[in-house]
Amino acid sequence: MENLKVTIKDIAAVAGVSHSTVSRALNDSPQISPGTKDKIKDIARAMNFEFNAGARSLSGRKTGNIAVVYQAKYDQFGSSLYVSQLFIELRHFLERMDMDVILLEGYHPETGASNISRLLRQQKVDGFLIVHNLITKRDYDSIQRAGLPVVQLHMSPVFCQKEELDYFFTDNFMGGRLATEHLISRGCRRILTIPTNDFDSEEFKQRTAGYKQALKDNGIQFEEELVVGIDSTYLKGYQLFNSIPEILANVDGIFFQTDIQAFGFLTAARERGIRIPEDLKVIGFDDAPICESTIPQLTTIHQPRRKLAELACNRIIDLISKRNNESRIQEVLFPHIVIRESS
Amino acid sequence: MENLKVTIKDIAAVAGVSHSTVSRALNDSPQISPGTKDKIKDIARAMNFEFNAGARSLSGRKTGNIAVVYQAKYDQFGSSLYVSQLFIELRHFLERMDMDVILLEGYHPETGASNISRLLRQQKVDGFLIVHNLITKRDYDSIQRAGLPVVQLHMSPVFCQKEELDYFFTDNFMGGRLATEHLISRGCRRILTIPTNDFDSEEFKQRTAGYKQALKDNGIQFEEELVVGIDSTYLKGYQLFNSIPEILANVDGIFFQTDIQAFGFLTAARERGIRIPEDLKVIGFDDAPICESTIPQLTTIHQPRRKLAELACNRIIDLISKRNNESRIQEVLFPHIVIRESS
DNA sequence: TTGTAAGCGTTATCAA
DNA sequence: TTGATAACGCTTACAA
Numbered sequence: 001m002e003n004l005k006v007t008i009k010d011i012a013a014v015a016g017v018s019h020s021t022v023s024r025a026l027n028d029s030p031q032i033s034p035g036t037k038d039k040i041k042d043i044a045r046a047m048n049f050e051f052n053a054g055a056r057s058l059s060g061r062k063t064g065n066i067a068v069v070y071q072a073k074y075d076q077f078g079s080s081l082y083v084s085q086l087f088i089e090l091r092h093f094l095e096r097m098d099m100d101v102i103l104l105e106g107y108h109p110e111t112g113a114s115n116i117s118r119l120l121r122q123q124k125v126d127g128f129l130i131v132h133n134l135i136t137k138r139d140y141d142s143i144q145r146a147g148l149p150v151v152q153l154h155m156s157p158v159f160c161q162k163e164e165l166d167y168f169f170t171d172n173f174m175g176g177r178l179a180t181e182h183l184i185s186r187g188c189r190r191i192l193t194i195p196t197n198d199f200d201s202e203e204f205k206q207r208t209a210g211y212k213q214a215l216k217d218n219g220i221q222f223e224e225e226l227v228v229g230i231d232s233t234y235l236k237g238y239q240l241f242n243s244i245p246e247i248l249a250n251v252d253g254i255f256f257q258t259d260i261q262a263f264g265f266l267t268a269a270r271e272r273g274i275r276i277p278e279d280l281k282v283i284g285f286d287d288a289p290i291c292e293s294t295i296p297q298l299t300t301i302h303q304p305r306r307k308l309a310e311l312a313c314n315r316i317i318d319l320i321s322k323r324n325n326e327s328r329i330q331e332v333l334f335p336h337i338v339i340r341e342s343s
Numbered sequence: 344m345e346n347l348k349v350t351i352k353d354i355a356a357v358a359g360v361s362h363s364t365v366s367r368a369l370n371d372s373p374q375i376s377p378g379t380k381d382k383i384k385d386i387a388r389a390m391n392f393e394f395n396a397g398a399r400s401l402s403g404r405k406t407g408n409i410a411v412v413y414q415a416k417y418d419q420f421g422s423s424l425y426v427s428q429l430f431i432e433l434r435h436f437l438e439r440m441d442m443d444v445i446l447l448e449g450y451h452p453e454t455g456a457s458n459i460s461r462l463l464r465q466q467k468v469d470g471f472l473i474v475h476n477l478i479t480k481r482d483y484d485s486i487q488r489a490g491l492p493v494v495q496l497h498m499s500p501v502f503c504q505k506e507e508l509d510y511f512f513t514d515n516f517m518g519g520r521l522a523t524e525h526l527i528s529r530g531c532r533r534i535l536t537i538p539t540n541d542f543d544s545e546e547f548k549q550r551t552a553g554y555k556q557a558l559k560d561n562g563i564q565f566e567e568e569l570v571v572g573i574d575s576t577y578l579k580g581y582q583l584f585n586s587i588p589e590i591l592a593n594v595d596g597i598f599f600q601t602d603i604q605a606f607g608f609l610t611a612a613r614e615r616g617i618r619i620p621e622d623l624k625v626i627g628f629d630d631a632p633i634c635e636s637t638i639p640q641l642t643t644i645h646q647p648r649r650k651l652a653e654l655a656c657n658r659i660i661d662l663i664s665k666r667n668n669e670s671r672i673q674e675v676l677f678p679h680i681v682i683r684e685s686s
Numbered sequence: 687t688t689g690t691a692a693g694c695g696t697t698a699t700c701a702a
Numbered sequence: 703t704t705g706a707t708a709a710c711g712c713t714t715a716c717a718a
Contacts, residue, residue, distance in 0.1 A: 350694095350695055350696085351695070351696070352695080362695085362696085363696095363697080363698085366695095366696065366697060366698090367697090370697085394695085394696075395694085395695050395696070397694080397695075397696090398694070398695030398696040398697090399695075399696055399697080400696090401694090401695080401696070401697090402695075402696040402697040402698080403696070403697050403698085
């Protein structure tokens with residue numbers, strides 16, 4: 001059984017070279033001859049060698065850790081659906097790049113202390129992947145002063161010009177527009193949209209803006225009363241018939257801005273004998289796994305979470321390696337519609 | 344604006360002492376006089392000092408990281424409900440103890456390479472919190488040989504005698520028994536139980552065993568056909584009327600072994616005009632947040648996830664500090680029933 | 687192409 | 703009670 005705690009010195013001893021040669025070989029330095037390099041790599045593999053993370057980070061190299069900073073409020077059921085899917089994808093790609101994920105909240109829930117600042121001082125991570133819209137300007141500045149890369153994901157920062165960051169978002173405006181266009185193309189003329197109350201973040205405003213644009217493009221008058229925010233939960237969706245019966249009575253399409261709301265609503269509709277999509281057409285947003293479980297299956301806007309995660313991970317790895325870091329890379333990905341049965 | 348990268352030497356310079364005095368003071372060594380200790384701590388606070396994690400781990404052996412090892416299959420919607428709640432609690436407690444969480448799968452999904460073995464070699468963590476039942480004996484051994492603590496949480500290990508580990512589980516047998524007793528006390532005599540097909544782990548067998556015990560205690564004959572495994576999803580619960588109509592017709596109570604199955608079932612029942620709890624009583628398991636969203640609200644068995652997380656975190660911190668580590672601590676917590684409307 | 691040696695920030699050992 | 707100093711495992715000038 002091979003030893004734990006193999007060091008480059010152990011390898012050096014076996015290979016009959018100095019430990020710096022081993023270091024260079026394993027780091028693929030061009031200075032080392034192919035012959036010795038291969039020999040050393042073979043020995044390292046055979047001895048099941050891994051670099052000591054602490055030593056590596058001390059001597060000015062890399063920690064092999066990425067901080068994924070999130071907001072605790074996304075831990076709720078319902079809202080968590082999309083974000084937790086995104087995290088799965090992030091880990092998937094980072095693992096392939098031999099990076100570990102330190103997953104944490106931006107700020108201590110009680111003291112408010114910044115975890116970003118702490119990690120920076122502790123020098124525990126090589127970069128920050130931020131899925132949080134309320135990071136302070138001060139923290140963004142600290143990261144930059146420390147020379148570490150940041151990639152903003154999923155949501156726009158509130159306290160920082162997004163132009164200053166590398167970011168990857170879904171085009172929520174297009175998503176809202178797409179959803180609404182789809183309903184219109186299915187013959188809807190009075191379309192209700194349901195943003196969320198519990199998250200006041202930019203993305204829902206964008207979706208609503210896209211909704212308005214689609215109406216306008218199709219010569220449909222926008223009506224303020226057809227925008228009704230509810231919490232992003234199954235139950236609120238289910239109770240919609242109770243909370244706004246008059247509005248629902250005069251509507252032929254609903255664009256729910258999260259799938260879970262639509263899920264609750266579809267159930268209530270079925271119980272009331274309202275036929276979906278015949279009597280009323282419904283579309284959601286996110287393409288969470290539950291969409292296929294609803295009855296009828298929910299038409300929705302797919303957020304390109306895998307692609308987003310892939311881009312963000314590739315980008316942060318590039319930035320860590322100082323590749324193409326002269327300018328920011330900012331992408332806003334088009335979502336696409338997934339047509340199922342509810343429309 | 345205070346500097347990032349403050350070292351103990353910087354503090355030493357300001358305080359007019361040696362860096363080793365600073366190290367001792369900040370580590371609360373009893374050798375340092377209260378006066379200098381306070382002075383040094385004040386300076387450290389003022390300079391916003393944090394220990395360099397790499398250096399610390401190189402020198403002593405504290406990384407300030409705990410690995411939380413999980414199984415990707417728990418990332419699915421439905422099954423994730425309970426486990427992701429548990430992770431939230433774990434982070435909650437570990438954060439309070441100034442520990443960061445490295446969250447990762449036990450094994451590389453493609454290569455099968457062990458992340459545990461890698462972390463051990465890299466010396467990246469101070470301990471392992473394992474929420475995974477298929478960790479190899481070899482990996483448990485490696486952890487032990489490395490002298491690091493392991494705490495097993497939520498599920499029994501398959502490849503390791505659980506007696507060898509510190510663990511904290513829910514008493515699934517009692518849970519199954521409690522659930523069944525409750526239905527019996529409500530007058531049910533023909534009780535169906537629904538374990539899961541998609542997770543073959545021990546916990547469901549235990550719940551079923553508890554179910555049997557309760558029947559026996561109450562003089563009710565166990566019938567094989569009243570144990571019907573389905574996947575742990577909303578849809579499978581919903582479709583139960585289609586898949587086993589004859590069985591359902593002759594049953595007066597159902598014990599679903601996950602809440603999400605019950606959720607789907609309740610919806611289907613409502614649509615069929617079956618009154619819950621009048622015609623049929625239903626109980627779930629887990630006490631996931633959705634339980635309050637179901638109609639009627641779901642009676643369920645509450646798994647003490649917060650308590651479990653707290654015990655596990657306290658225990659691993661103790662073990663890291665070499666406190667009370669002569670013997671294993673193993674607790675199996677009683678779940679309790681949460682009676683809502685479905686029974 | 688490879689080796690020697692300094693240095694990263696901390697803890698721990700030994701002296702004082 | 704405190705200070706020098708070595709050591710942890712690695713990277714990286716600088717030398718050879």
